[in-house]
Amino acid sequence: MNEIQDERYHIADEAIYDAFFLILKEKELDKITVSDVIKKAGIVRSTFYNHYENIPDLVDAIENKTINDIFSLMNTFHPKNDWDICKSYYLTICEYTMTNPFLANLLSNPRKDAFFEKVVTMFHHYVKKVTQSTTTSHHNSEELSYMIASTIGSTIGVLHKWTKDNFQVSAETIANILTQTFISGMLPYIL
Secondary structure (H helix, E strand, O other), rough: OOHHHHHHHHHHHHHHHHHHHHHOOOOOOOOOOOHHHHHHOOOOOOHHHHOOOOHHHHHHHHHHHHHHHHHHHHOOOOOOOHHHHHHHHHHHHHHHHHHHHHHHHHOOOOOOOOOHHHHHHHHHHHHHHHHHHOOOOOOOHOOOHHHHHHHHHHHHHHHHHHHHOOOOOOOOHHHHHHHHHHHHHHHHHHO
């Protein structure tokens, strides 16, 4: 692909994503059709099929992009007993959740699907890796594993309630709650 074709491909892909996110605010995920997406994106059917086989293929691509985005955010976070660092991390997660309708939809209406399992597994591996490299804990690995699961569960639970309540509380307030939970819950456990 030359540079112009590559740019056009990227622009069409973004239009497809944006259209899908807009439709997701109006329709349930399993009710969205290719016709819905191409109409909202202002593209022809062949353009959609140049990018994706079908809606499940598009959803898979959005899942992977969301997971990569979250993982990139997580890699910038280095837990320390520092309120500002923790809050900055959680505020970033909250703001990302507000701007990603796909993630917000999953958090407010959790289903048994592969995406949620992928995200929880990714969080677990990440937190375990971070705690192993920074830990001087006197707890065994099984206890630490359950504490990690507790931290992930509480974070997802807070984000679930927040999205279900349609972001009525500010991202700053939610970040403060998650920071307090981490600093008073997980951090003392791993130190």
